[in-house]
Amino acid sequence: MSRVWEVPVGDSTRVRDARTAAREACAYAGLAPRRTAAAELVATELATNLLRHAGGGRMVVNLVGPPAGGPGVSVQLFSLDHGPGIADVPAALRDGYTTAGVSLGAGLGSCLRSADTFHLYSAPGRGTTATARFDPGHAGPGTPAVQAPAGGICVSLAEAEQCGDAWSWVRCGALLTLLLADGLGHGPKAAHASTAAVAELQRAAHLPPAEILRRLHTALRPTRGAAVAVAQLDTDRSELGFAGVGNTGARLRTGESWTSLVSHPGIVGAYFPAHIPVRRMPWRPDSLLVMHSDGLPSRWTPPDDPRLLAQDPAVLAAAVLRDASSPARPVRDDTSVAVLAPDRRTRTHDSRL
Structure with a gap:
């Protein structure tokens, strides 16, 4: 895709x-x-x-x-x-x-x-x-x-046809896993790497985040590699696990505050770390997760409008991308934003009647 x-x-x-x-x-x-x-x-x-x-x-x-x-x-x-x-x-x-x-x-x-x-x-x-x-x-x-529990948006550098970024989500029993991949560079070869990551997620969704990344490392060896972030929500335990390798970003909102989730240096498919830290946090009804590739400016400002935060995940992802870039501050790479908000409900006029 x-x-x-x-x-x-x-x-x-x-x-x-x-x-x-x-x-x-x-x-x-x-x-x-x-x-x-x-x-x-x-x-x-x-x-x-x-x-x-x-x-x-x-x-x-x-x-x-x-x-x-x-x-x-x-x-x-x-x-x-x-x-x-x-x-x-x-x-x-x-x-x-x-x-x-x-x-x-x-x-x-x-x-x-x-x-x-x-x-x-x-x-x-x-x-x-x-x-x-x-x-x-x-x-x-x-x-x-x-309604999908996750949503996202991808845009290519210079309006290119192939985007080196990709995101996907999959449900396996009580586990709901969201993945964001940024293939190295941009263009068809970067797209090949991120697409391979999405395909492997479908086969590895039963595994915990660190094991998913190890499986992705093997799957991406024939490619140029990618930065990958994996967030996994255990709905039975109301717990979120996060792990990332490479230059991706993530922020978790709980209550009124945002917490940055840091990925480990490396490249999935090329330079894989010996140890992958996994951060585990409680997932509350008001929790919200935003993951993004490095095409988004590093100092983007998280939204604070309660109406926007309660929107469908795809709308929120698109608004984050829109507000982080402008003609004066254009994106500098392929860019993707993915949002996990499975507990959100939108108003009647936000959905097809």
Whole structure:
């Protein structure tokens, strides 16, 4: 799933590019024609809104695993901007709502209906983040959306097609494991390394974090290697275990404070440490974990808006990436952010009705 589409939306010609990106991603995922048409509609609406209401922004399209961890590939659209924000989100999601004289006649309400899940977070003066996911097994209107316990976003350096970063999660009994991999460098060879890490996780999810990393080290030897972080939640014991090798970052929020989780120096697949420290911490109902690659600025500021912290993990990951970078402070490498928040519940208007 290393293929990434990123479309800076600065003029009307890029709306077409956003629609094309959605169509190409659906073709990669093998989604049915009706789901592809729905994705194109949502991409068009979100890109148009970036121009009309935010003065521009960017669309990102990722291929991700389906929410239930089953077979197939989902397509996830992201819309990111630093515009004026939306003062009344529930009103904006109602059919027929518009602040423009000329409209597609669809609006955000159509995004809510068309996607398998649609989430939107906006803060006046700080911009808007929206995500829409299209799954391989669409259940149809009126079916409750399946919420994933983890979410993330990947973007490539210089809008390259192949991203050297990857993230994934898998559930094995009471264990829920989140992985983030950053292949050395960028481009196809880096993507090969991170993709190999994701594939091996599916076979090693029953193991504790340190053993998963050792298995990954063996699997990644034929590649150029990667920095990898593994977080594993034991839902029976309400305990989080974290271990990392290489230059990745992680922060755990409990209550009102954030704690940095440090990875050990090394390269999975090349220079593996003799000992891997594993940090274990209680996981509370208000806990939240953010992991990221080194493409994110090292001094990024964790969010403190309670409304954002309660959002779907994919929205939170996208907002962290958006707020950590800007035209004046662009990302300097492939960049990924992954969030674990299995106890979160979103409001009704954040999900497909």
